[in-house]
């Protein structure tokens with residue numbers, strides 16, 4: 103599906119990013135594993151190379167304009183093209199995850215700045231590159247919590263919460279996606295967002311049970327449950343899809 107396409111995955115060394123990169127390589131693409139944690143990115147590349155896939159690790163900080171520009175220039179120098187970028191990194195400060203009462207103004211602004219600001223920066227720099235080189239494809243990782251009111255009941259007694267910044271960030275990313283789609287739609291650039299439900303990552307059993315009560319047959323997803331939707335958005339099968347938000351959540355939001 104992605105033969106010879108050069109696809110950059112920000113946060114490619116993380117939970118979803120690693121699966122995304124492996125799926126891109128399995129479909130014949132060249133996965134650029136771009137992460138502020140270069141060791142994590144290199145570990146993902148090693149798993150791809152042992153399966154004869156093509157991948158490259160690059161150091162990238164999505165909150166640093168010079169870093170984003172350096173990555174674009176270095177990839178263009180090596181491959182002569184970049185076909186797509188997945189805005190998938192997940193920056194957060196040390197106080198991320200507090201309950202609403204404990205979120206300070208400074209923490210709110212910092213986390214929104216890192217995550218939403220970083221996604222804007224990556225989308226902006228890649229869109230300008232794409233416009234100068236005939237087109238491209240941007241996929242922004244959003245979330246069910248960009249459109250769905252939080253279901254706080256599932257977090258009760260777990261020590262977890264759904265951070266207020268996350269709702270603001272992901273809702274804004276969905277609208278940012280439409281803005282970019284509209285702004286660049288005559289430049290052969292498209293921009294869509296992908297909104298997964300929660301992904302399994304050693305959450306407490308009580309939480310998993312309450313979460314799955316809102317779902318169909320699966321409940322919390324495995325990273326691979328999102329791959330089909332991602333490949334669709336990256337491939338020419340979705341060529342005329344632009345500015346849309348694709349939700350994959352086993353019915354959690356219904």
Ligand SMILES: NC(=O)c1ccc[n+]([C@@H]2O[C@H](COP(=O)([O-])OP(=O)(O)OC[C@H]3O[C@@H](n4cnc5c(N)ncnc54)[C@H](O)[C@@H]3O)[C@@H](O)[C@H]2O)c1
Pocket residue numbers: 112113114115116117118119136137138139142162163164165189190191192193194220243244245246297298299300301302
């Ligand atoms: N895991 C879920 O349940 C879930 C559900 C819905 C949406 N999402 C979204 O999917 C995306 C990936 O989530 P994840 O769970 O895989 O996150 P993760 O924390 O496992 O991985 C995030 C990666 O981003 C990297 N990163 C952090 N700051 C960075 C920066 N400034 N520049 C570059 N890289 C940076 C980290 O090093 C890490 O490798 C996020 O946008 C997240 O909101 C996740």
